[in-house]
Amino acid sequence: MAETPALRKHKKYDWKDSNLALFGSKLEHDLKKESAEHEPAWENAGKEVGLKIWRIVNFQVTDWPEVDYGKFYEGDSYIILDTYKKSGSEALYYDIHFWIGQYSTQDEYGTAAYKTVELATYLGGTPIQHREIQEHESKQFRKYFVSITYLKGGADSGFRTVKADEYTPRLLHFHGDRRGVTVKEIPRDKNKLDSTDVHILDLGLELYQWNGKSSNKDERVKAMQYIVDLKEQRCGKAVSEVLDEEFTEPSHKFFTYLDQVAEDDDDQSYDPKDTINELYRLSDESGSMFFSLEKTGSVTLKDFDGKDVFIFDTKTEVFVFIGKDTSADESKFAMTYAHTYLMKTDHPLVPISCILEQAVDAAFNFTAALAA
Template sequence: MSSTKQILDPAFQGAGQKPGTEIWRIEDFKPVPLPKSDYGKFYCGDSYIVLQTTCNRGGAYLSDIHFWIGKDSSQDEAGTSAIKTVELDSMLGGRAVQHREPQGYESDKFLSYFKPCIIPMEGGFASGFRKPEEDKFETRLYICKGKRAIRVKEVPFARSSLNHDDVFILDTEKKIYQFNGANSNIQERAKALEVIQHLKDKYHEGVCDVAIVDDGKLQAESDSGEFWVVFGGFAPIGKKALSDDDVILETTPTKLYSVNNGKLTLEDTVLTKSILENTKCFLLDCGSELYVWVGRVTQVDDRKAASVAVEEFIVKQNRPKTTRVTQVIQGYEDHTFKSKFDSWPVTNAAGASGEDGRGKVAALLKKKGDVKGASKNSPAVNEEIPPLLEGGGKLEVLLIMHHNLRVILITTTGNRKVP
């Protein structure tokens, strides 16, 4: 396997050293660190990589890597973000969970990093990053969806965009209006108020009138009358039009593909855990969601090839933009992934928890020689847990005996905390 230093993109140097969010934008097919002042700004013509680092109770760092694909981003850029995500994961030890985030269909987990929301902007790197905040103010209409994590999407500024089921925000130069559809959800109405405050602070320097307009309550001498004048006068609005969000995919049988030299081969057999080989990557097609399973000893180049193959698969299969892709590592599969298989033996895997750490200590002690009582109460070591990819660090375990006192001292060198 190539060393981590050889596969590490310079842009990722020092990434994941502390809890928090880090973002890179793909420019000329290379990741470029985004200034923190631009966090939350996503351009429709670009692709981004977002690393979220958290620390569990045991002090271990856990990583989630998301690659966000703008609706106008090219397939080449999307493919580059997927490949660079694999490189970043390799640098972090190969245990990060990877998520594909298409614009407009982001996961709640991704959206939770940006409060109160993200509002994708038109333009991109190739177009010189047109900055709406520096241009002449343009009236915009947004639709707000989501009870927990709010999704904000710009829609055509027209009466035909409104309906009775959703919440809308009309952002004008002097006033921001919130239009509550008669059948809209109360949680979405509350979330929309947070978005309005965000728009007010960001694009109106905190000084702007705000008005609430309730569907069906027309009063000519009120905010409601002003609202409809912006649209050229009041007129009945139609029913909600069917969108990609409302399309329900037909239930299809789950299929498993092995990835061989970047090509997908259908495994036409009953799905059991024994099919998965630790030297390969596999694609599990669940219809509306895709999983990439990575064997613990697969090479980084094979992981990159699998990411590219999945992007091509989505295009060739005409899958909708809502298709979710999650990468799981051997030994760290979640319950949803396991449930797709007819046979998955139950193990006492401890994952990346503190139990896993204690199990590793017990195994190291056992290698140095059986020490009375040293591993008596330690959990069994799960042989299926994959080792970290090369990280250049070193772990030393020392057992100090003094009368009846037994002390285990762990020392590390390298740039990551030991899980």
């Protein structure tokens, strides 16, 4: 088989490009409200309990097939709406997340961010809003899915195509433990095989599960379940084989498809210099906007004041608390200040949640962070 050239390197998500400075102006709010009322995608949004996902395509909000929930292309951006009820209440509550793939374009993730606020406006302005970055998602986001799969390219890549002569081979990497297994598409490079993990080579109608000699039970079981799902999606036409690293000959057909030469990936890992909680206050009580450190270490709900906006940084997640009696300017620019704050830290790739004081009891990730 002819050798495949190295994969083309795409521009990764640049968190400095989020353009959040546009958020919060009166003009932007008015445009958002007008747009929300005429956005076809929101027609049935938030009317029933459950999860709903949209993908951004050419500035448009498009439905994402339910069968593909949990699968995300690293070149795309998505909006995820979780509608739920609390025990003993018939009222509907909402969490809205916009998810940014590491190769999503500025236009795509800018539209996703804008449309997230637009959807929140459409649902009455009370939903909790979250920013999620590929491989740095919040615990709350991950709980929505049995597993999360990162796929290369965009949605047009045709993950569910079943015609063997049209299908692009993919190598999937399964890594994790009983707390969760992450699935990520990686280059089909034999040097990328990890003996401590499990891999699936997906050829469309042929599926190979390669078990590294030191892989764990959770990774192997997750891979087996994944193959069962793929077979079901492909109407039972696909066949599979399980390969154990120690007993698989180098001449096996599996290795003939691992002919890509992968370029080194940019390091987007995040290792904070410290893990101490920090609480900041945003206030204009003095007549001008003032941003100051309020407290470090243990933080409780009593440390928040309903008259101001607070940024609570746990170093693995950032929460924007908007007091119910904040001024219009404080409320409008809360997310912008959070973004500006992150630009000055060593940890940009963290989830952000924007929470109204009156919705705190529904912000489970926020209350959990306070209790930690």
